[in-house]
Amino acid sequence: MSKDKNKTATPVRKNETLEAEIIDLTHEGMGVAKIEYYPIFIEGALVGETVEFKVIKTKKTFGFGKLLKVIEKSPDRVEIEDEIYAQTGTMPLQHLSYPAQLNFKKEQVEKVLSKIGNLSDIAVEEVIGMDDPFGYRNKAQVPVRKIDGRLTTGFFRKNSHDVIPIEDFKIQDPKIDQAILTVRDIMPKFHVKPYNEKAHTGWLRHIIVRRGYFSGELMVVLVTNTHDFHREEEIVSALTRALPEMVSLIQNINTEKTNVILGTESRVLFGQDSYKDDLLGFTFTISHQSFYQVNPVQTEKLYQTAVDFAGLSGNETVIDAYCGIGTLTLALSRQAKHVHGMEIVEPAIENAKLNAETNGVANVSFEVGPAENIITEWAKADKRADVIVVDPPRKGLAPEFIDAVLTMKPEKMVYVSCNPGTLARDLKILSESGYTVEKVQPVDMFPQTYHVETVVLMSRVEK
Numbered sequence: 001m002s003k004d005k006n007k008t009a010t011p012v013r014k015n016e017t018l019e020a021e022i023i024d025l026t027h028e029g030m031g032v033a034k035i036e037y038y039p040i041f042i043e044g045a046l047v048g049e050t051v052e053f054k055v056i057k058t059k060k061t062f063g064f065g066k067l068l069k070v071i072e073k074s075p076d077r078v079e080i081e082d083e084i085y086a087q088t089g090t091m092p093l094q095h096l097s098y099p100a101q102l103n104f105k106k107e108q109v110e111k112v113l114s115k116i117g118n119l120s121d122i123a124v125e126e127v128i129g130m131d132d133p134f135g136y137r138n139k140a141q142v143p144v145r146k147i148d149g150r151l152t153t154g155f156f157r158k159n160s161h162d163v164i165p166i167e168d169f170k171i172q173d174p175k176i177d178q179a180i181l182t183v184r185d186i187m188p189k190f191h192v193k194p195y196n197e198k199a200h201t202g203w204l205r206h207i208i209v210r211r212g213y214f215s216g217e218l219m220v221v222l223v224t225n226t227h228d229f230h231r232e233e234e235i236v237s238a239l240t241r242a243l244p245e246m247v248s249l250i251q252n253i254n255t256e257k258t259n260v261i262l263g264t265e266s267r268v269l270f271g272q273d274s275y276k277d278d279l280l281g282f283t284f285t286i287s288h289q290s291f292y293q294v295n296p297v298q299t300e301k302l303y304q305t306a307v308d309f310a311g312l313s314g315n316e317t318v319i320d321a322y323c324g325i326g327t328l329t330l331a332l333s334r335q336a337k338h339v340h341g342m343e344i345v346e347p348a349i350e351n352a353k354l355n356a357e358t359n360g361v362a363n364v365s366f367e368v369g370p371a372e373n374i375i376t377e378w379a380k381a382d383k384r385a386d387v388i389v390v391d392p393p394r395k396g397l398a399p400e401f402i403d404a405v406l407t408m409k410p411e412k413m414v415y416v417s418c419n420p421g422t423l424a425r426d427l428k429i430l431s432e433s434g435y436t437v438e439k440v441q442p443v444d445m446f447p448q449t450y451h452v453e454t455v456v457l458m459s460r461v462e463k
């Protein structure tokens with residue numbers, strides 16, 4: 001079929017203005033309207049609303065529309081504070097009331113478990129939300145560019161590399177926003193050149209600020225395009241004076257033309273390569289390359305759910321795979337005989353060992369490497385675990401990891417997931433191989449966004 005025929009086959013034409021009712025939301029929170037059989041995705045539109053929109057893109061089986069006017073409003077609609085956040089995509093659900101965001105997330109988990117996981121009879125609990133769903137992020141990574149002749153910080157326009165200046169990010173800890181502005185305003189005094197992505201010139205690419213929610217300690221990382229550091233002493237001294245809470249200042253060097261923010265080389269400019277924070281009564285040391293959950297208030301609820309699901313009595317050997325700096329490992333250790341953490345990032349494992357030692361926890365051990373390799377070795381050596389806890393990145397569990405679990409036959413598995421799609425895929429395999437899903441508890445770690453974290457308890461049915 002020719003391209004033109006495809007185009008004429010759609011019931012809508014590009015640039016026409018139409019009116020329709022929104023019947024659903026996509027997993028990214030876009031409103032779905034149907035013109036005849038043809039779905040059109042419209043950002044900013046909510047279920048139950050009648051909207052006027054302009055068709056901006058047509059594909060063979062679906063199209064995209066730009067919201068022009070809400071003719072009939074949803075009771076769940078809240079007024080947005082600023083269009084800027086819609087342009088950057090940092091708060092894609094900001095127009096949806098918070099209780100409705102939580103419902104949306106619960107439905108997403110239900111939908112995906114049923115569609116991908118074939119688990120339609122599972123009861124998903126109400127999402128554990130926040131009292132104040134703003135200002136929660138403990139980490140910011142902002143690009144630095146020259147805009148109107150000035151060194152500017154902000155965020156990328158959606159689907160582009162243009163930076164939109166932003167000073168108040170709304171979902172970040174306001175003290176982090178403030179620290180970014182402090183760094184931004186000091187840099188021009190020393191003629192620091194912002195990064196120019198197209199020409200791959202300039203010096204300062206990103207400013208990263210991390211802040212311990214409970215400790216108040218700040219870590220600042222300057223990601224630079226070259227190894228040099230002109231006027232280093234003066235800049236370091238200006239930053240330490242302006243940010244008395246800063247305990248760690250790092251230069252991270254990233255000379256590559258890449259979207260990846262951090263480079264592999266770094267050096268400490270002030271303090272050490274770590275800051276501290278507290279979780280569930282433990283104090284953690286966190287290096288700039290280590291993963292640390294971004295929403296500290298919800299992390300405690302997330303970990304507590306995982307610990308409760310593990311239902312430990314004190315006699316169990318537990319594996320905590322993808323353990324990062326050992327946060328969940330230590331939380332589990334209180335009720336286990338022994339917990340063994342596995343993690344691929346070496347500095348994170350160094351942090352984890354130190355964290356166990358400084359918190360006086362002796363019944364844990366840690367191993368660095370891909371969890372799928374380590375656990376496969378365990379299975380081959382006939383080592384056993386009573387409970388396996390996993391908290392993998394978005395891509396979920398490697399097939400070899402699941403194979404090893406099925407060989408080791410733990411009584412329980414607790415799966416902490418930041419991606420319902422890969423969670424459902426993995427649960428399907430496990431539930432077809434001797435495990436049953438007992439509980440599904442979503443936790444809202446990322447209010448105002450469509451992301452949802454889920455904790456699942458599985459137990460072994462085939463003995």
Ligand SMILES: C[S@@+](CC[C@H](N)C(=O)[O-])C[C@H]1O[C@@H](n2cnc3c(N)ncnc32)[C@H](O)[C@@H]1O
Pocket residue numbers: 291292293321322323324325326327328342343344345348369370371372391392393418
């Ligand atoms: C979602 S984080 C969870 C970390 C930790 N449980 C926490 O809550 O802080 C996933 C972790 O898996 C690690 N990781 C990624 N791929 C891995 C692999 N193949 N094997 C082991 N760890 C991996 C990452 O470095 C990261 O620390």
